[in-house]
Amino acid sequence: MKLNLKARLAAVVLIAAAGAAVTSCDMKDNETPSTFVESVKDMSGVWQLEQVVRNNVDISEAMDFGQFLLHLNADGTYILENPFPFPVQANGTWALDDPQHPFAIVFTEEGTNDPLIVEVTFPITSEGRQIALNFSPGCASNKYKYQFKKVTVANE
């Protein structure tokens, strides 16, 4: 019985200590907020279409998708080279919805004021940095995932 009391006491002390530690962290956060700022994601570069999934079926081998290069230029413009079905048809400007925690790329075609938001994820692969865009360029019931890998292109 004595042992139980001791154990309970130890538990109470531990919980109190943990609470104090958490509180301390909060205070530290407030003091040095800049320490925890997420770095801005740099997605500019040339991205080559590597994988295409249509309605959960991989159709990457069905067409020569690798000829599609998406140029996301550092000056905020984008160029579609040899495109396949894509949410935008014309070149224009691009931006991330949130530079630190991006969930989407916002494309705006030249000559329009209609931004088009395309969901983006960052799959982890053995081939380096990749981005995956999810969209429905035709019927809404047809879901596509385009996965691009970053490439180095001559004259870039």
Add this chain to the structure above:
Amino acid sequence: MNRRKSYLAGAILTCLSAVIFIACQLSIASVDINQPQPDGSMAPRIQAGETATFKINCTLRDQAGRDEEQIFVFSMLAPKNWKLRDNAEVTYTVTEVSDGVTAHPMVAFAENESPVQMPGYTWNEALMDRYGIGNNILNDMEWVTFKGAESFKLDNGNSPDINVTVKVPVPEVNQRASLGFFINSVQDGMTGDSQYWDQFFTDPFTIYGGQGNLTDFCSYHFYSVEPTKALQNDIVTFSFVGNAYDNDLAGGDVYLRMTANLTNGTTYETKLLMDYPEEDSETYNITVWPAGAFEDLQPGEIISSIDYAFTNADGSIVIDLGKDLEMSGEAFNPGEPFNFELSCD
């Protein structure tokens, strides 16, 4: 000593519940997919856009008794454009533990709920993994799973009949598909032992009087197109099923000859060499982006449909809709091409 006793009691309880569980059998006794026809008869076909009623009669045989709350589970396989999750109204009646008349509602599982025996899968993914698309050959189908909004409890020796009714408005397109049904319980959660669940795949069910050519999910034809609904900015796979019927085309080079019919009345033509079948297959495929497949198509022009046929290099052998219908024993117009309408549900 006390601890030993409780282990013993636990072991006995475990064995006892195993015996009780084994004695409980869930099975589909009959399925009725017939619909009332204009002439008063019943048949497995329905006018496009009308509401179909399906009845699945099940039995729960509990010879040794089972003192456990049950939540009944029912799944259905149908073409995606039926939108079962949103459109189907599913109820069941149960004898013995209820009055056998009251319709108990069923609700679709949340997307993230898993059967207890198949963690990591949603119910619908687990069914697709286990049964696929059943007797069908086109993939644009989905399983949708419903569970009883409330549980029921079996008393010792209960052996109730459970009768499921599905009411669902069918899409306004011409279709033929084999429907699938599956029953289980939340408590069982798709165990590997077949006495706790049952499945059934129907003969073809047809929707007639709707838009476009018949999309036949469950019979072999010379042609198939995936996805079954698409626009010119989709990626579309056309297939020539070389072994659907005897023909002189399969075995050599096969071309897809397409004519795009535009909304402005213009037509554009193209002819593309199809990919040879993979090993152990006689199906030729070609995947196209309709908007990119016709060189003359101008920005802003809209393709409303594509007429197509499969040919050899010089066009002396042609497999078209006329030939397909002739070979399948149906009425046909010689030389009529296949037609793929570019539209969505």
